[in-house]
Amino acid sequence: MKAVKVKLAFPSEKPVNFKIGEVNVRIGKIPTSIEQQWADIIIEQYPGWIELVVKKKAAKLSLTTKEA
Amino acid sequence: MPVSAGNSSIQNLKMNKYLKFLFVAVVAIVAAHLVPLFSDGDAVDMVFAIGPAFASFTNLRNIAEQTSNAPGIRRIGVIAVRDLLPTVIDWPKAVGPTLDVNLETMEITTALPVAVGKTVAVIEPADNSAFADFENQGERYYQSYKHMMGFDIAGLTKAQAVEMRKYINTGCIFFVESHDGEIRVYGSKLAPIVLKSKGSSGKKGGDKRGYSNTGDNDSFVIEPPFYPATLALPGMTSVVDDGE
Numbered sequence: 132m133k134a135v136k137v138k139l140a141f142p143s144e145k146p147v148n149f150k151i152g153e154v155n156v157r158i159g160k161i162p163t164s165i166e167q168q169w170a171d172i173i174i175e176q177y178p179g180w181i182e183l184v185v186k187k188k189a190a191k192l193s194l195t196t197k198e199a
Numbered sequence: 200m201p202v203s204a205g206n207s208s209i210q211n212l213k214m215n216k217y218l219k220f221l222f223v224a225v226v227a228i229v230a231a232h233l234v235p236l237f238s239d240g241d242a243v244d245m246v247f248a249i250g251p252a253f254a255s256f257t258n259l260r261n262i263a264e265q266t267s268n269a270p271g272i273r274r275i276g277v278i279a280v281r282d283l284l285p286t287v288i289d290w291p292k293a294v295g296p297t298l299d300v301n302l303e304t305m306e307i308t309t310a311l312p313v314a315v316g317k318t319v320a321v322i323e324p325a326d327n328s329a330f331a332d333f334e335n336q337g338e339r340y341y342q343s344y345k346h347m348m349g350f351d352i353a354g355l356t357k358a359q360a361v362e363m364r365k366y367i368n369t370g371c372i373f374f375v376e377s378h379d380g381e382i383r384v385y386g387s388k389l390a391p392i393v394l395k396s397k398g399s400s401g402k403k404g405g406d407k408r409g410y411s412n413t414g415d416n417d418s419f420v421i422e423p424p425f426y427p428a429t430l431a432l433p434g435m436t437s438v439v440d441d442g443e
Contacts, residue, residue: 141316153380
């Protein structure tokens with residue numbers, strides 16, 4: 132199962148536990164890796180509660196040389 | 200303009216015309232299916248019906264053999280109705296054009312509409328003290344449902360007193376979890392349950408020192424609906440919380 136990184140979208144010192152059936156999905160202010168199916172459920176049912184943490188792409192290196 | 204560029208723009212125009220034609224065709228097909236639905240009187244009644252349609256009886260029997268029927272309450276989740284989204288008038292709705300309960304399964308279909316950051320608190324009642332009941336109330340043809348629940352908390356500490364103070368005259372919705380893991384919802388936003396609390400010091404050794412809490416409300420249109428495993432519940436845990 133694909134995993135995604137998420138964190139709370141609002142300031143909170145305590146993490147929030149989402150009970151989904153018999154599964155605990157605990158999300159705090161520090162990015163946490165959870166299964167995508169749980170992230171999809173929480174984002175759909177509780178919009179504005181969590182946000183996906185997307186890894187920033189490294190800047191492309193320039194291959195041009197400085198002219199003398 | 201170069202020849203290749205001209206050919207490309209002609210192809211784009213053709214593609215745009217083709218997409219517009221496709222869009223119009225899809226709209227026409229959808230409209231052809233919807234118009235009969237709204238022009239037929241019965242269909243309109245179904246779409247805008249306020250109460251549930253009459254459902255004929257089917258067989259009713261006891262729980263299946265070789266299945267445990269464990270009584271009692273494991274835990275109770277609670278949230279104040281003030282912590283729900285102000286834009287939501289009522290939840291869970293069992294009547295009206297937009298229901299929050301599937302009356303064929305008695306399961307809630309809309310997740311708890313709680314304000315961002317507000318979570319369900321978990322109550323761990325004293326052993327064998329929690330109950331959650333319901334009954335038909337009223338005379339023949341005046342009947343509706345009454346929901347009742349309660350629990351004891353052992354102890355009379357300052358921390359408990361601080362927490363219990365919050366319940367006075369405060370409308371709540373309770374998520375009552377039985378030993379088979381099912382959660383049923385007691386109270387609603389417009390018909391919440393307000394706890395009545397009684398503290399007792401006990402008189403002698405062996406007496407119960409602590410709180411006894413009960414609450415009820417009536418005029419519900421269904422018995423307490425089930426909160427399904429497919430809906431998330433912020434604040435609840437699937438095991439006893441570690442206190443974080």
